[in-house]
Amino acid sequence: MDLKSTHKSPVLADSVPMNKSRLGLSSSSVPYSASTTGYSSPGMYLTTPRRKPAPSKLDDVRVSASSPPQKKLNKEFGFEPESEEAETSYHTWVMKYPSALTSFEQITNYAKYKKIALFLDYDGTLSPIVDNPDHAFMSSAMRTAVRNVAKHFPTAIISGRSRDKVCEFVGLTELHYAGSHGMDIMVPLRELESTTDHPNSIRSTDKQEVIPFQPASEFLPMIDEVFRSLVENTNDIEGATVENNKFCVSVHYRLVDEELWPMIAEIVHDILKGYPKLKLTHGRKVLEIRPVIDWNKGKAVEFLLESLGLNNRDDVLPIYVGDDITDEDAFKVLREGNCGYGILVSSVPKESNASYSLRDPSEVKGFLKSLVKWKTTAAV
16 A cells, blocks of 8 residues: 655555555654653554544545455465466466575575574464454464474564554464564563663563663653544544554554545644654555664664674674565565574565465464474574
8 A cells, every 4th residue: 555645635546566565655754743642551442433533635646445446355365366367477476586485494404503583564474464453363273383483593583563462363472572663672681681781771670571772762752642632533434444553553454444544644644744643654554653763673683683693794694574564664675684584474466575475364373383393303
């Protein structure tokens, strides 16, 4: 899904297969409200009342779907192709981004005698993309696969969700978690090395964990202010959901009538006019408001590797698995550093910085299980 701008208003439009998504709406700035008064947390997200919306004023805006239209849900995860043409297109694309399952031997040959560090997105990678963001549960089989792989490799979840929310979804204490696209990172105290004395670190009262990095802490009052404004202004749009992810705000419109998508875009655009220190990014039928700082999932991967003493080592192979445009920053870090592999989870062709692909969360589970089998049976 792209958010494009006309001379009058932003447009929610289709992402084009085989081309990089583009964000047409400027993420910088016009003067923002001087008020930075904080609020107590109102909860993770609010779903607006399902009342009939007022007619859209954006009659000159063309709107189309952001995700592949009318796909049939796979029994467990993801989507199935609609036609032979779509299947052919996918198989052509896989020649450029080979399946990590069929290329597993190639990956593990390179990983031999190296320590794999595994990084995983959550939504669309470990869990299916669902209409209600509160129902993005991972299966028990996937949880078992993640638990088992974490027994053999350092494993981290890097999600756009708040860290607390993704921890709740995953429910495994043996992992490392980074929420808000890496702006809220937690590493278990027993494994923390170089970041213990970091000026941004916060030690928990029970000394069982440490939050070594929250580079956007100063933005919390502003993020909460925007969250409240978005909830208030989307009140009359049936199906709109605004989620507070602590260091970013997500506006979900998957359940909103397509004719009202321009109204969502206009509301977000108008509110952001007052906040030049915030920017707009986009995912799968979700708009995300984030601080304008030099931090993303790629930076989070680098930070976690350093925190765990795994950076700048020839005997370490980082692998990052994700499905979203925000995961591209992590793929890019690994590709440009020639230090690891990015694996894109997608059932439709799209350009990426990843080296390999997996079709859906079911294949992700298979890949994780293969890693465990390889580790436990091979002399590595």
